[in-house]
Amino acid sequence: MSDILPDPVLSVRDLRIGLGKQNEILHDVSFDILPGETYGLVGESGSGKSITGLSVMGLLKRPLEVTGGSVFFRGQDVLKLGSRARRRLRGDRMAMVFQEPMTALNPLATIGRQIAEMFVIHRGMGWSDARRKAVEALESVRVPSPEERVRSYPHQLSGGMRQRVMVAIALACRPDLLIADEPTTALDVTVQAGVLELIAELCTAEGTAVLLVSHDLGVIANMCRRVGVMDRGRLVEEQDTRALFENPLHPYTRGLLAARPRLGSRTLARRGRLTELDQVVTAEERGRDAPTLTTPRGFGLEASA
Amino acid sequence: MRLRFNLAFGLTLVLVVVVAAVSAAWIAPYDPIFDADLMNSEMPPSWEHLLGTDGQGRDVLSRVLYGARVSLTVGLVSQLINSLIGTALGVSAGYFGGWWDDLVNGLTNVMLAIPSLVFALAIMAVLGPGLPSLLIALGLTNWSWTCRIARSSTLSLKNQGFVQAARAAGFSDANIMRTQILPNILGPVLVIATLGIGGAVLAEAALSFLGVGIRPPQPSWGNMLTDARELIRTAPWASVFPGLAIFTTVLGFNLLGDGLRDMLDPHMRTRRA
Amino acid sequence: MSTPLLEIRDLNVHFPLPRQSLLGPKRTLRAVQGVSLTLNEGECLSIVGESGCGKSTTALTVMGLQGPTSGEVLFQGKPLTGPGAPARKDRARIAQMVFQDPYASLNPRQTIGRMLSSQLSLHGIAKGSEASHRVADMLVRVGLTADHADRYPHEFSGGQRQRIGIARALMLDPKILVLDEPVSALDVSIQAQIINLLMDLQETLGLSYIMISHDLSVVEHVSDKVAVMYFGRVVEEGDWHSIFSRPTHPYTRRLIGSVPDPDVILSGTRTLPNAAPVPETARFSPDISRRPKPDEEPEPSELVEIGRSHRVRLAQ
Numbered sequence: 001m002s003d004i005l006p007d008p009v010l011s012v013r014d015l016r017i018g019l020g021k022q023n024e025i026l027h028d029v030s031f032d033i034l035p036g037e038t039y040g041l042v043g044e045s046g047s048g049k050s051i052t053g054l055s056v057m058g059l060l061k062r063p064l065e066v067t068g069g070s071v072f073f074r075g076q077d078v079l080k081l082g083s084r085a086r087r088r089l090r091g092d093r094m095a096m097v098f099q100e101p102m103t104a105l106n107p108l109a110t111i112g113r114q115i116a117e118m119f120v121i122h123r124g125m126g127w128s129d130a131r132r133k134a135v136e137a138l139e140s141v142r143v144p145s146p147e148e149r150v151r152s153y154p155h156q157l158s159g160g161m162r163q164r165v166m167v168a169i170a171l172a173c174r175p176d177l178l179i180a181d182e183p184t185t186a187l188d189v190t191v192q193a194g195v196l197e198l199i200a201e202l203c204t205a206e207g208t209a210v211l212l213v214s215h216d217l218g219v220i221a222n223m224c225r226r227v228g229v230m231d232r233g234r235l236v237e238e239q240d241t242r243a244l245f246e247n248p249l250h251p252y253t254r255g256l257l258a259a260r261p262r263l264g265s266r267t268l269a270r271r272g273r274l275t276e277l278d279q280v281v282t283a284e285e286r287g288r289d290a291p292t293l294t295t296p297r298g299f300g301l302e303a304s305a
Numbered sequence: 306m307r308l309r310f311n312l313a314f315g316l317t318l319v320l321v322v323v324v325a326a327v328s329a330a331w332i333a334p335y336d337p338i339f340d341a342d343l344m345n346s347e348m349p350p351s352w353e354h355l356l357g358t359d360g361q362g363r364d365v366l367s368r369v370l371y372g373a374r375v376s377l378t379v380g381l382v383s384q385l386i387n388s389l390i391g392t393a394l395g396v397s398a399g400y401f402g403g404w405w406d407d408l409v410n411g412l413t414n415v416m417l418a419i420p421s422l423v424f425a426l427a428i429m430a431v432l433g434p435g436l437p438s439l440l441i442a443l444g445l446t447n448w449s450w451t452c453r454i455a456r457s458s459t460l461s462l463k464n465q466g467f468v469q470a471a472r473a474a475g476f477s478d479a480n481i482m483r484t485q486i487l488p489n490i491l492g493p494v495l496v497i498a499t500l501g502i503g504g505a506v507l508a509e510a511a512l513s514f515l516g517v518g519i520r521p522p523q524p525s526w527g528n529m530l531t532d533a534r535e536l537i538r539t540a541p542w543a544s545v546f547p548g549l550a551i552f553t554t555v556l557g558f559n560l561l562g563d564g565l566r567d568m569l570d571p572h573m574r575t576r577r578a
Numbered sequence: 579m580s581t582p583l584l585e586i587r588d589l590n591v592h593f594p595l596p597r598q599s600l601l602g603p604k605r606t607l608r609a610v611q612g613v614s615l616t617l618n619e620g621e622c623l624s625i626v627g628e629s630g631c632g633k634s635t636t637a638l639t640v641m642g643l644q645g646p647t648s649g650e651v652l653f654q655g656k657p658l659t660g661p662g663a664p665a666r667k668d669r670a671r672i673a674q675m676v677f678q679d680p681y682a683s684l685n686p687r688q689t690i691g692r693m694l695s696s697q698l699s700l701h702g703i704a705k706g707s708e709a710s711h712r713v714a715d716m717l718v719r720v721g722l723t724a725d726h727a728d729r730y731p732h733e734f735s736g737g738q739r740q741r742i743g744i745a746r747a748l749m750l751d752p753k754i755l756v757l758d759e760p761v762s763a764l765d766v767s768i769q770a771q772i773i774n775l776l777m778d779l780q781e782t783l784g785l786s787y788i789m790i791s792h793d794l795s796v797v798e799h800v801s802d803k804v805a806v807m808y809f810g811r812v813v814e815e816g817d818w819h820s821i822f823s824r825p826t827h828p829y830t831r832r833l834i835g836s837v838p839d840p841d842v843i844l845s846g847t848r849t850l851p852n853a854a855p856v857p858e859t860a861r862f863s864p865d866i867s868r869r870p871k872p873d874e875e876p877e878p879s880e881l882v883e884i885g886r887s888h889r890v891r892l893a894q
Contacts, residue, residue: 044765045736188628189792193836215766218838245840259770261799263839268819271800273774277767466683467693470746473641474697475670484696488687 005297007075008032009176009209010056015069017051017060024067026051026233027289033177034297038203038210040220040241042256043230049213052230053179056211057096058086074176092122095170097163097199099182104166105154111138111165112150118172137168141198160191167199174206181213196223217260221245226297229253232287238294249293255280312564318557322550326373333367338522340364347540357542359533365543368524369550375525376554379439379509380502386444387505388451388498395455396482396490400463409452416449422508429517439518443505451497458490492569499562503555510551526551581655583786584617584640584673584754589649591635609635611810611876612649617754617803622780622787624797624818626833627807633790636807637756640788641675642666653753667701674747678759680739684731690717690742691727697749712749720745721775737768744775748783757789761796773800794837798822803887806830809870812881813863816888826853826890829866854884856892863893 010033018024026048033039041049054060056071058078070077073094078086090096098104106114115137116130125133131150138146141164154162163183170178180199184192200223203210212223220227220241227244229237229252237250248254258275266272325332334355346362348354356365398409416424425442432438462468463486471481506526512518513527521528526547533543591610598605610632617623625633638644640651642658651658653672658664664672677683685693694716695709704712714724720741731739740760747755760776761769777800780787791797797804798818805815806829814827825831835850856862863879864870881889 044767189794189838190628190832190836192838196838216838217766217840218843221840221843222838242844245844256766257840259767261770261773261795262841263795263798263834263837264822264841266798266818266822271777273777274770274799276770276774466677466679466743467685469641469643470675470677470683470743472643472666473670473673473675474700474746474750475665475667476696476700477666480700484688485685489685 006035008072009035009037009074010211011072012052012056013070013072015052015055015071016067017048017055017064018067019063020065021067024233025064026055028069029230029233029235030069030292031228031235031238033209033211035176035209036204036207037226038200038212038224040212040214040224040227041230042214042217042220042227044215046232047230048233049230050181053096053181053211053213056177057090057094057179058083059090059096088122091118091170091175092173093175094177094179095173095175097166097170097178097180097183099185102154102159102162105162107154110151110153111157112152115150115165115169115172118169122173133172137172138165140171140202141165141168143168158191159187160195163187163191163195164198167195167202171202171206171208175208177209177211178203179211179213182215183212184219185214185216192219199223217245217257228292229256234287234289235292236290238292240295240297243295249295251281251285252277309564311560312568315557315560315562315564318553319561322373322377322554322557325370326377329367329370329374333364333370335364335367337363337368337371337524340367347536347543349540350542356546357540359529359540359543360536361532365529365546368529369526369546372524372526372529372547373550373554375436375519375523376506376509376551378436379443380505380554380558382440383443383447383505384498384501386440387446387448387501388494390445391448391451391497392455392487392490392494394448395452396459396486398452399456399459400478400482400486406456409456413449413452413456416446421446422511425508425512426515426517429512434517434520436519436523439509439512442512443508447501447504447508451494451501454493454497455490458493459486462486462489493566496562496566496569499558499565503558503562506551506554506558581652582616583619583621583654584658584788585652585655586613586615586636586640587650587652589613589636589639589651590647591632591639591644592647608810608876610639610646613807613810613812615805615812615815617786617788619753619786620780620784621802622789622800623803623805624789624791624801625805625807626791626794626797628792628833630809631807632810633807634758637675637758637788637790640754641673641756642669670701670752671750672752673754673756674750674752675756675758676740676743676747676760679763680736680743681763683743684739686731689728689730690745693742694727694746694749697746701750703750716745716749719779720748721771736764737771740764740768740772741775744772744779748779751783752785754786754788757787757791759791759793760789762791762793769796776800794834795839806833808866809864811864811876811879811891813891814889815881816885820854820885820888823851824854824885824888825850826856826884826888828862832866854888854890856882856884856890860892863891 013030015026015029016024017026029052041052043049051060051064055066066079071079112131112134115134116127119125119130119133120127134150135146138149143149143161143164184195187195196219214220224241227239227241228235229250231252237253248257255277258280259277261274340363342362344362345358346360348358350357354364359365394409398406424446428442429438432441468481468485471485509518509525510527510530513525514531516531518527519525529547530544536543589610590612592606592608595605595607613636615623625636627633635644639646646659650660658669691713694713698704698709698712713727717724717726722738722741734742761772764772773796779785801818804818804821805812808829814821814830825834831850863877878894879891880894882892884890
C-alpha cells in the first residue's frame, strides 16, 4: 500500500453543529473522502450522521447551524462561500439522494422535466436537448422504457423506481460527491439490493465519491470502503470497512455489531438471547469527549486478504 | 413573536367585550331602552353622553354595552350548537365511513353551497324574529367547516395504532370516539369555533340590520345600525360606535383563533421549544 | 392430533378497486388469496414478505380489525370470524396486537397509567388501587418503572414506547400476540432489547406469537415457523430451519439473498443454501419474473409437501 493518497474530495474538519454555541449536538467531527471512495457514516437516530450530511450540502435547517470547523470540498472551504456559490455547487458538483423518494420529488412535474431541469440550470442547455439527456439519464438508472417514463408523474412509479429517478437526478451533472442519506431504508429488501447496486456501479464508473449515511450495518458493509461510526454527536471510530467489522476499536462499535441478529447464526439447539448494547458498552464509555479511534487507510488489508 | 402578539391582542379585545357585556348593568350610565329623551336626540358625544345619543335620544354607550350581551350570547351559543353538530357528524362520519359518511358528506356540501346567511334568513322567516330563533337559525347553518375538519382529522386518526389498539382491547365505538379521537381533534375544532364566533357576531348584526334578528327596542349592534341608517349624515356616532364594537369583537375572536391555531400547531410548538 | 390454538382456513380478503373507466368492469384487489396457516400453543409463527403482500391484512383479520371476504379464523376450534364470532370484548381476551410505529400507536393525550388501567375497568378485572397495582406490575415486567404510569407518551423514547405498547397488549392476559413489525422502526441497539423482552415474555407467560416482518435476520432468530407471502399467497412455509436451510421457492431465495448481511458480504461468499428437491415436471407458482396484476385471477396452484413440515407452492 502506497503512502501517497490523492487529495480528498471532501475533507470535514472539526465540524460542530448546534442550536447556537451553547447547545452543540455535533462535536468536532473530522473525516476525509477520497475521489471515487464510498465512505459510510453509521449510527443510531440522533447520532448526528444526517445533519453532518446536510451541513456538507448546506441544507441545514434553522435553528440548527454550523458553529465551528470547516468543510473543504475540492480544497475550498464551502462554509465560507456565499449562498449563491453554494447553490451553484449543489446539484452540479455535489448532489444528494434522500430517504423518502415520494416527498423528495415534485408531485406536479413529470420526472422527465425534473431530470431535464438539472441540465438546464447547471449546464445551460435548452429544454429540448435537456429532455434528450433526461431519457439517457433514465436509461442509465435502468428504468424500463425511458422514452415513455419521462412523461410519468412521481405517483405513477413504484418506490424503487422513484428512488432510481432520484439517483438519475442526483447524478445527472456527474457530481464529484454524492451524499446518500438512508437511500434504501423506505424500500423493500429485494428492491434495496438493486438500488444499492446501481449507485455503486454508476459512481464507480464516473469516479464519484459517495457519502453514505445509514443505520444499517449490512448496507454499509455492502457499499463502503471506509466507515465512520457516530454516537451522540461524535465520530467515535473510523476504519476501513473490513477492519471495522473484524476488529472494532470502540466499545460502542462492538456493542452495535453484537446487537444484530445475524442470518444463519441461530443453532438448532436453542433460541438464544441477543447481546444488548448496554451489556457491551457502558454509559460512561458513550458520550465521552475523546478523539476518534482510527486506523489508517489500507491498514490490515494484507492480513485478511 | 407574532404568534404571541396575535394571541395576547385577540384575548385582550375579547376580554374587553366580555367584561362590557357582563357588567353592562353596572357600568352603563343610562337604561338602554327606557331612558329615551326625545328632546336630547341626535346629541353628539359629550360628558353627559360619552358616545352621544341616537334618534330617539337614547344613550349610545349604554346601548352598545347592552348590545354586547346580545352579540356575545348569539356568538357563543350559536357557535356552540354549530360545534356540537359539526363534531358529532364529522367524527361519526369519519369513524364509521360507508353510507353514513356519504350522507354527511353530501349534506356538508349542500350546506356549503347555500350561503349560510340566506339559509339563516329563511329559518328566521319561519320562526319569526327574537333571540331564541336567532340562536337556532345561526346554530344550524354554520357547522360545515367544523364537520369537515372533524371528519378529516378522524380519518387520519382512525387507522393509527392507538385507535386500533382500543378496538382490539374491546372498547365500544362510542367510547373510542370519546376517549381516543375527541381529545385529539379538540384543537382544530376549537380554532374553527373561535373563528366562527366572530362570524356569528357579524351574522347577528346582518340579520338584525335586515330586521329579522333582535326586535327593537331591545338593543343589538345590528339593529342599532338599522336605526342609525338614516342618521348617518346628521348623527354618525349612532352608527360608528356599534360598528366599531362589531369590528373589535370580530377582530378579537379572529386573532384569538389564529393565535390558538399557531399555538396548537405541533410544528410551531417545537420551533418555540 | 389436537386442535391448534389458532387456525386460518382458506382466507380471502378482497378490496374493491376503482373502475378504470366509467363503464369498465368491476375490479378487485386480491390482498389475501386462500391463505391457510396454523399456530400452536407457545409457538412463534412469522409471516414474511414485502410491502403489499398481504401479511398485514392477514394479521388484521386475526385481530378482527378486518373482515374476511371468505374463509375463516378459528380459535381452539371455535370461529373468530363470521356469524359465530365472539363479541369485541370477548375476543380482546384472546388476541392482542403490538404495532410497528411506537409514535403513532400511543394516544398522545392519555397518561400511560390511564391507558392501561382503562382496559382493566372495561373488562371488570380490577379497579382503583388494585388496578394501579396491576399497571405497576406490568410496567416493571416490560422493563419500565411504576412511576412511568403518570407520564404522557411524548416523555418516552422509541424503545420505551414500544415497551409500553407491549404492556398494553398484555394487560388482558391474551393467549396470542400479533406483532406487526415490532422492531423495524427502532434503532439497531434497541431492537435487541425488544426482541429479548418478547422472547422472555413468551417463555414466562406461555404466549403464542404471530409476527409480521420483513427483517429476515430477526425472523430467523425468533420464529418457530415461517410463512413466506408473495402477492397475497403463501408461496412457502415450514419450520424456521427448513425455510432458512433449504429455501426452495424462487421468491424465498431472492428474499434471503437480498438481506444485506455484513458477515456474508465481507466473507465474500454470497451463496444460498441448496433448495429442497421438487419433482422435475413441477413449476413454481407464481412466476416471479413477472409482476402479477392486482386484479388478476391467480393461476391454479397448491402447496406441496417437499420435506418434513416444509411446503412450497407449485403450479398444478
